[in-house]
Amino acid sequence: MPNRFGKLFTVTTWGESHGPAVGAIVDGCPPRLPLSAEEIQGELDRRRPGQSDIVTPRQEADRVEILSGIFDGRTTGHPISMLVRNADQRPGAYDELREKFRPSHADYTYQAKYGIRDHRGGGRSSARETVGRVAAGAIAKKILMLGGTACHGAPVEIRAFLTQVHDLAVPAGVLEKFPSLAEVEATPVRCPHAATAEKMIERIKAVRSEGDSVGGVIECRVRGVPPGLGAPVFDRLEADLAKAMLSLPATKGFEIGSGFAGTRLRGSEHNDAFESRDGRVRTVTNRSGGVQGGISNGEEIVFRVAFKPTATILRPQQTVDGQGAPTELTARGRHDPCVVPRAVPIVEAMVALVLVDHWLRHAAQCGTFEF
Amino acid sequence: MPNRFGKLFTVTTWGESHGPAVGAIVDGCPPRLPLSAEEIQGELDRRRPGQSDIVTPRQEADRVEILSGIFDGRTTGHPISMLVRNADQRPGAYDELREKFRPSHADYTYQAKYGIRDHRGGGRSSARETVGRVAAGAIAKKILMLGGTACHGAPVEIRAFLTQVHDLAVPAGVLEKFPSLAEVEATPVRCPHAATAEKMIERIKAVRSEGDSVGGVIECRVRGVPPGLGAPVFDRLEADLAKAMLSLPATKGFEIGSGFAGTRLRGSEHNDAFESRDGRVRTVTNRSGGVQGGISNGEEIVFRVAFKPTATILRPQQTVDGQGAPTELTARGRHDPCVVPRAVPIVEAMVALVLVDHWLRHAAQCGTFEF
Amino acid sequence: MPNRFGKLFTVTTWGESHGPAVGAIVDGCPPRLPLSAEEIQGELDRRRPGQSDIVTPRQEADRVEILSGIFDGRTTGHPISMLVRNADQRPGAYDELREKFRPSHADYTYQAKYGIRDHRGGGRSSARETVGRVAAGAIAKKILMLGGTACHGAPVEIRAFLTQVHDLAVPAGVLEKFPSLAEVEATPVRCPHAATAEKMIERIKAVRSEGDSVGGVIECRVRGVPPGLGAPVFDRLEADLAKAMLSLPATKGFEIGSGFAGTRLRGSEHNDAFESRDGRVRTVTNRSGGVQGGISNGEEIVFRVAFKPTATILRPQQTVDGQGAPTELTARGRHDPCVVPRAVPIVEAMVALVLVDHWLRHAAQCGTFEF
């Protein structure tokens, strides 16, 4: 259960950083969706390590193998099992970690919870777990593209990108327009504001050379979502988005629409007036961030996610061993000074999973019967 | 399903603002817990409207009736059904809303989703729904007090309080200590820093006199949580806390530990070094906010929640009617210029629900069998 | 969780035999269904005790109160809370049971599991729990009538009836036709074969006069189910029907289509050949009982449920007390010599819950998107 996400369109991920493979099962996928391994591969390639000189040099081809659920190039409605073999394993590189808890990693809490842990590369806590999420998210994205167009006249498009690295933020007001995928992918930091992107890259290189790390903020916008997705109480759309985001490694915060800054406005400044536009009910402003009362209102969904600086740094750190005795730890080897750029496709994948699941739930309750 | 929360210790809430009653069912409660209606009433009284001159004047006695699941003063392990009759209904007061969508409320999205809505007082989207959460949370709190002490040597204590109203924030560094309940309850704004509390009260009164509203920030701290609660992937403890918080009306953001501010630190500044203290593994700092790798590490859990300004304001607002025609709306009557103080017991209730549920899940997987 | 049934259309029941009330919450109901308390009352009246001289003389008006989820005579899509007050409580009548375990009742196992039990009238194990199921099932039945007609051209009709009491069984071959409700309700035993019904009534009266009890078999047929409901593996339609039936008090067996007798046929005798009939694919015979590969095939769903003789008998029985000491027990007072006739509406309710839930699940996965 703890490794499954979603209620109707579900994904279960499995696998450790230095085990033989990682993977995912998608269960509940609508039948007859055209789907090829290449489409999934495309998203995995965006997540793959070793793509630029500002991320981890771990080399993984990350070739996905689809083992079930596809026939004649279409989904059958049965579980889709996807497998990615781990290639660049260096188990010996982690011997020191068998006995020492890395600060701000999951080593201590895994040991405390389970009484056992696979210490090699973080085991299950490694970001390699997100390979399965991205593979599943690729399927969800395709459903939103095709299904959104067929059901609702427009594809649902999800665009995540960096707005901040360390203390370098995109200036206010310069990203009003929905960024294109090309703008995001133009630089390895995935910030569509070119001037800021350049500074971010320099900062990451500088930090890397010092064996240190930085975090940042990802903004995500979604357009084409029809009104009506979500639920009024516990399963509010923003609640499920928040859960999805805080389920990602290294995340420390989530805000939607006006977010924390909105707490400094008055109601008269914050409320989104309604108007008729484009032949339907629209809001004049979008401080709600596309969700009202837990349910999408058809405006752009806009939220931001805070990522802490990478816990692995190439500097000596104070810690304890399994017996609680003080010791020092110095990570060696591969090092990812800023994971935020590679988190962009992962954020998008999780959003796609949330939206498809809620779409199916909405259709079930509100679209099955006419009275 | 959408009105149920939790996997093992579950609560289902029901009821509308101006229907006959609201309530909750708690299913999965451990047996033999001593429990009286008075204990639940105590938490409901903290949430009750009409308690001070800075909140809504709606008058509700909010007397809870326990209909099942208790025998000889103890829980039996069977569902606990709790009922609170609505008293102060003024259905006629809402006739205008049958046809007009209130800005930044759930009126439009409910209509878009369901094709029908109970417009009286917001129906299911009203904060009266949270009566059921608080009643269920009172049971969870008692479990954490008694069960925590029995299992773990210390009660689990949950303390929420305001740190910001509009642009008035508690100064940095003055709330290092875990505030006492008395300090929080000392003023109707539930801010334990007396000087700030006074300013907050004045600001709320000023805003109310202008027919306007303000939001704010609640911080919540939890002490006594044993290491090991949570899960490594989708059901991370912070993910379920984020979901719980964003499931509350009017919330726009969540951050844990260092939160959004932590994105401006370097890894070498952010990491929480381990040490041995009090005979167990502890962190020197707590930027993680008590959770690492999705699992509690035994430190204080610390998070903050952003509440937008109340959507109901006593000023004319631009909107549309059910046919999309432009119209103006002016709320009349009861008005709650700042809901944040009354959200304090609701936040605590949701945290208690999350923690009991995760405690049971952890005990099931990791505490049932010894190998 | 253990008191909830269904995945999308869910019911949670609560309440004990001698507590203040029993009830149910229906969550996930489609919006805009016309619904009145009278319609629910109609089904409750079929289940109500004290209706004839062959069932328990307990007197309960069983008036249902709807507390939420209905507005302007239609469902809103929000939880429907239903409450039935217990009237004919005689708690004192059960004092002996505080210390003694009734044979073949739940007394011992409840005590073993929970360490506490409400001994009055069986508490939660009482058949009064099924009040909530029948109330929820009445809503599901209405959905199947209206929704089936709108979506599929024909209402889904569920008809349960007795085919056996003790060793008196309806002769083979006399019930080929789908019985009408009037035929079933013609006698208090709810056996549509009049000659057998008469014998059953006499047998029950004879057994009652001896302070003894008998069981029997209920057959249930469902017509109008579209092909496609169900799932291929764990959630096969017959698996969920079996679970629903075995979740009823006093049930000991379930069989669908050819059932246990079918094990004595050869494949060449058992297989249901396909043909074209009425413009669609039909089977020539129906040994499958309307389900193939876990999914409805559009034929009548036909299954049977075994009910053991009532455990409460007015004769001395050997048992032990809470300390394990041998003792004797003689039930006094109210006595239901055969619960099977009153189980008919309960069986129907559970079938309706299963079918609506599967219909919504099917529509979600296979009817939301067109590719």
Added chain:
Amino acid sequence: MPNRFGKLFTVTTWGESHGPAVGAIVDGCPPRLPLSAEEIQGELDRRRPGQSDIVTPRQEADRVEILSGIFDGRTTGHPISMLVRNADQRPGAYDELREKFRPSHADYTYQAKYGIRDHRGGGRSSARETVGRVAAGAIAKKILMLGGTACHGAPVEIRAFLTQVHDLAVPAGVLEKFPSLAEVEATPVRCPHAATAEKMIERIKAVRSEGDSVGGVIECRVRGVPPGLGAPVFDRLEADLAKAMLSLPATKGFEIGSGFAGTRLRGSEHNDAFESRDGRVRTVTNRSGGVQGGISNGEEIVFRVAFKPTATILRPQQTVDGQGAPTELTARGRHDPCVVPRAVPIVEAMVALVLVDHWLRHAAQCGTFEF
């Protein structure tokens, strides 16, 4: 969701008969359980085709590969992913089935539900799906052996065996004793009564030579189950066992304890009197089949499952094609005249899954906190 079983100890199976592989994910497994691939292989070997001359000649080595969740020979508490490659695929052998619906198979209903199907060897409806169940069940069995002994002083032992093939049944009264595994495995029909086993084998051979098939009945007994497993209402232990059994291909019925025959007894004959024996509360008889009020009472759990004759027969059968036109079908090639013997380890696997899941659920609710 439809391919997942269990609430806390869950298994998700995936894979088609003629796809590249089949497999399963176990999520929620307790940590630190010693586990090797060989132990899982042992159970798979019992299920494997081609083992004797009375079953299908399909040749599959069915070697299991464990891809995650094990470290240093013990479970880590993370998902256990298991993979079995399909070897003996003959896709071309199924070309005729692309257009014709096999009687009493899932061909028509899959097409009706999904609008697409993998026709090769039944795709997902093939009994090869049960490979994943058996692999997962092997883990559950080990937990019951080790955990049962540690927690409860005795291992939980699950023993399934044939009591009937076609009209050949084990004589009443000869199988009172709990059969040993050796007695069951002594013959390929897995009937521990040697004389009946011999007749069964002959009957199966005779039927095979005629291109026909037969079904039968499996009885399953479980000893060592502690009192207290199960739940009082929807998740009764017998309800979940019934669901588990009816989720298996070719099953048509389930009965526990006295079953259908018990409906012919009076209450005074059927009730299980309590006594003190072996220092604890026991029943004198066991017509309840080890479960009372939905909860185990510590006696042997005894139930029976009806399997219809195999649908695939080597005789011409009347059917229709995808356009509804009448046609004839004659299966060729591999043919399993009686699947019941190979269902024995599958039944045991499902029982183990149910029991471990309920054990964890019971421990969570009733064993976590002491009040």
